[in-house]
Amino acid sequence: MALAVLAQYRMAATEHMHQVIAPSVRIERTRRLARLRTEGLVDRITLPQAGRMKV
Known part of the structure; x- marks a missing residue:
């Protein structure tokens, strides 16, 4: 479901x-989405104009 939302x-x-x-x-359960990053399915960037928010 997470990948569908991101798509x-x-x-x-x-x-x-x-x-x-x-x-x-x-929310701790949602933070497990980091697993998708380790599998190479998603990535993370830092937005400098949004107070360094990571998306």
């Missing part, structure tokens, strides 16, 4: 992903 929006912060895919669970 649609192209970029999202962890908090945004959490609200879309799992708002009823603790």
Whole structure:
């Protein structure tokens, strides 16, 4: 589901992903999305104009 959301929006912060895919669970579960990064399915950038937010 996370990949489908990212395919649609192209970029999202962890908090945004959490609200879309799992708002009823603790955010720590959503932070496991880092696994997608280690598998090379997603990447992360830092937005300097948004207070160095990582998306």
